[in-house]
Amino acid sequence: MGVEVKVEGLTKKFGSQVIWSDVSLTLPAGEISVMLGPSGTGKSVFLKTVIGLLKPNAGHVWIEGTDIANCSEKDLYEIRKLFGVLFQDGAMFGSMDLYDNVAFPLREHTKKSESEIRQVVMDKMELVGLTGSENKLPGEISGGMRKRAGLARALVLDPEILLIDEPDSGLDPVRTAYINQLFIDLNAQIDATFLIVTHDINTARTVPDNIGLLYHKHLAMFGPREMLLSSTEPVVAQFLNAQRVGPIGMSEEKDADELASESGIEMPPLPPIPAQLDPSDGRPRRGQREPGKWCRDNNVTPPRGSFDAHASFAGASV
Numbered sequence: 001m002g003v004e005v006k007v008e009g010l011t012k013k014f015g016s017q018v019i020w021s022d023v024s025l026t027l028p029a030g031e032i033s034v035m036l037g038p039s040g041t042g043k044s045v046f047l048k049t050v051i052g053l054l055k056p057n058a059g060h061v062w063i064e065g066t067d068i069a070n071c072s073e074k075d076l077y078e079i080r081k082l083f084g085v086l087f088q089d090g091a092m093f094g095s096m097d098l099y100d101n102v103a104f105p106l107r108e109h110t111k112k113s114e115s116e117i118r119q120v121v122m123d124k125m126e127l128v129g130l131t132g133s134e135n136k137l138p139g140e141i142s143g144g145m146r147k148r149a150g151l152a153r154a155l156v157l158d159p160e161i162l163l164i165d166e167p168d169s170g171l172d173p174v175r176t177a178y179i180n181q182l183f184i185d186l187n188a189q190i191d192a193t194f195l196i197v198t199h200d201i202n203t204a205r206t207v208p209d210n211i212g213l214l215y216h217k218h219l220a221m222f223g224p225r226e227m228l229l230s231s232t233e234p235v236v237a238q239f240l241n242a243q244r245v246g247p248i249g250m251s252e253e254k255d256a257d258e259l260a261s262e263s264g265i266e267m268p269p270l271p272p273i274p275a276q277l278d279p280s281d282g283r284p285r286r287g288q289r290e291p292g293k294w295c296r297d298n299n300v301t302p303p304r305g306s307f308d309a310h311a312s313f314a315g316a317s318v
């Protein structure tokens with residue numbers, strides 16, 4: 001389970017507005033990758049391009065030998081069956097209860113009988129901790145429950161690739177911590193390739209195997225979590241440590257005056273790299289690496305105190 005997604009030279013424009021250009025990266029099969037970036041840098045557009053809902057102006061998205069950026073509608077329809085998507089608000093049908101919402105893709109895309117559907121729906125509801133809430137309407141439950149219901153629906157067709165858009169939006173830090181642990185546990189269990197778009201620095205620091213950062217119409221960096229968390233590249237260090245000092249301003253890039261006013265102010269030292277979340281039942285994940293391995297293999301000295309089980313980061317969402 002879990003397939004590789006290879007993005008090559010991807011460019012997306014709306015009219016003359018370039019959203020990002022020449023984005024190349026590989027989402028390794030079965031690993032969790034997070035895409036970060038300031039508001040409006042095109043993270044959601046990237047997600048929609050990866051699943052073929054938006055056509056890029058140039059470039060390729062290779063999945064199992066098919067370039068979904070340039071293939072026929074028929075091939076795209078087939079490849080889409082590999083995907084599960086969790087949209088920001090859960091994208092539930094308001095008039096259907098959770099059971100019918102979660103059952104919807106099975107009724108639309110499979111020939112399963114109602115008793116087979118029941119088995120899958122109840123299984124996925126249990127997986128996301130919603131057993132007993134099947135008959136509730138989306139309007140009757142909390143935002144966190146709606147997201148979990150959206151996740152159950154994204155899972156019913158056993159996806160090889162799971163795309164998740166801002167799972168933490170509208171959630172308090174405790175609910176965010178629960179959903180993050182759920183992603184790790186799910187990844188260990190289903191071994192799908194995960195791409196999570198988020199603003200939450202704590203999520204980016206503790207959940208993924210790989211991190212990408214979209215900034216100023218390009219992909220600033222993409223690579224293993226430890227590579228980005230130990231990077232002193234100003235944009236990456238500023239964003240991943242939620243600092244005001246650095247090239248990113250209130251509205252994207254700082255102008256020359258703003259940057260000049262910061263000359264002489266040093267960026268604070270990088271905080272320790274926290275331990276990555278482990279699956280709750282100890283089951284190994286494909287993308288899991290020994291803490292510090294990337295740094296050791298690449299002769300990078302991690303920030304002091306890194307990988308200490310108690311190292312924490314007090315950063316907030318940005």
Ligand SMILES: Nc1ncnc2c1ncn2[C@@H]1O[C@H](COP(=O)(O)OP(=O)(O)OP(=O)(O)O)[C@@H](O)[C@H]1O
Pocket residue numbers: 014019037038039040041042043044045046
């Ligand atoms: N269908 C569309 N037509 C025209 N412009 C669009 C369309 N979809 C998105 N955009 C523009 O693309 C840019 C990037 O939007 P996107 O929602 O991907 O940003 P984002 O990084 O996900 O932002 P946020 O973090 O605030 O959710 C925005 O300027 C947006 O207005």
